[in-house]
Amino acid sequence: MSRPDETGMAMDAALEGRMIDIRRHLHRHPELSNEERETQAYLRQALVEAGFATVRPIAGFGLAVDIVGTAGPSNRKVVIRADIDALPITEASGVPFASLRSGVMHACGHDAHAAMGYAAAVLLDAQRESFSGTVRLIFQPAEEAEPLGGRRVIEEGLLDDVDAAIGIHVDPYTPAGRIAVGAGPYTLACDNFDVIVTGNSAHAAKPSDGVDAIAVACSMVTELQKIVAREIDPYDPLVVSVTGIEGGGAYNVIAPEVRLKGTIRSGREETRQKAWERLRQIFEGIAAAHGAHVAVDIRRGEPAVVNDPEMVDIVQRAGAAIVGRDNVQTAPGWTAADDFAFYSEKCPSVYFRLGIRNADIDAVYPLHHPKFSIDETALPKGAMVLAEAARAFLAKPR
Known part of the structure; x- marks a missing residue:
């Protein structure tokens, strides 16, 4: 008892x-x-x-x-x-x-x-x-x-x-x-995002004929981490995590499409809004730089x-x-x-x-x-x- x-x-x-x-x-x-x-x-x-x-x-x-x-x-x-x-x-x-x-x-x-x-x-x-x-x-x-x-x-x-x-x-x-x-x-606020990166398929032996959606998506994943590491005060909590990546199939085909998903965790509403803005800018900017297209869906979750x-x-x-x-x-x-x-x-x-x-x-x-x-x-x-x-x-x- x-x-x-x-x-x-x-x-x-x-x-x-x-x-x-x-x-x-x-x-x-x-x-x-x-x-x-x-x-x-x-x-x-x-x-x-x-x-x-x-x-x-x-x-x-x-x-x-x-x-x-x-x-x-x-x-x-x-x-x-x-x-x-x-x-x-x-x-x-x-x-x-x-x-x-x-x-x-x-x-x-x-x-x-x-x-x-x-x-x-x-x-x-x-x-x-x-x-x-x-x-x-x-x-x-x-x-x-x-x-x-x-x-x-x-x-x-x-x-x-x-x-x-x-x-x-x-x-x-x-x-x-x-x-x-x-x-x-x-706790931190939680938002989720889904991204579709669209390129152009080509033979894997001649990638210059297409736009490699996998290469574009990998650049996006890498650049996202700089939002936290280089743009946000260390005492202002923000976590950006890519938790899924899917695309491609055959060994000899350049992937025409890749899907990314992930989460944004933030402590302040101002930081939350900045993260949303910067994610969109990075996704869209990298896609444009590589001649790809991107569709971004960010959904607001709990505060x-x-x-x-x-x-x-x-x-x-x-x-x-x-x-x-x-x-x-x-x-x-x-x-x-x-x-x-x-x-x-x-x-x-x-x-x-x-x-x-x-x-x-x-x-x-x-x-x-x-x-x-x-x-x-x-x-x-x-x-x-x-x-x-x-x-x-x-x-x-x-």
Whole structure:
């Protein structure tokens, strides 16, 4: 049993076991973004069995449940977000509850996020008399891929009456059970691009008769890196990555077309706009210089998560109560993206990290790795910090 902390928050052995069972079930049966039909049904049943009478579907294959405190009348509301989708990755973790679906894996910890969200809901439901106002649990689909679930949550008005939001993410680099959080920008904005480079085919023995789309595309990939290396302040975060290149076929034919794809990650809107402009200029300029044609499609994704200082303070105090002050660290953000950013645009929000690294294991496998794994001893701590942070927010005077 997780012992009570100074706030009275505690998790008994039965709830901890149920949380782990839920996490392992979801891990065995992962579903991709916008396909989480079975995940939605399973979590709904788990919540109903725990005594939640009103669990409503949202954002496609998501769920929402409201927990209303009875300590007094209040319109104050706070959201806890738990994402639920998996990734198109073939698992190689070796755990006994590994994915049963070929090519799909919970390699980003969303199975753990959903399980902690469930446990936090049960904890808060048992302590309704200790707070006023409402905690809204959102089990959100499609964090990993478009159309993004976070955007749909906002479009459906699920945060229109909400005063604040709390999100959690497991962190494989931080020791299990520690909390990492900081104020200000905490993830990067994420945009994707697709490029079609069109040249002219020719015999490979006489490339001068054509325009080699592969050679043109390779020049583009090389030149893109100079945007970050030579045009952006080193303290202004920007990452430009080409993640796919496809073209050509026969050994003796100059490729007439090449397709590129990639991602742009940025911390500031001004830098985001500059990156878009410079990408287009580089693609179009190199194509023109080689006598090729280019079509560029850049799609705006989620913005950067920005942590509200007061919400950070609430999580830090909740973390200190649950795991001890020495296990709460002020930490910089990630260059990864998260569509919790749509929540942070809508209301004061905090996105914190829960360490899940096992100290006895030397290898650290990052998020989105086939061998990614979680030290499950951290999960009760994450669930209790979520619950205590939500309760502490509702205790604040408006």
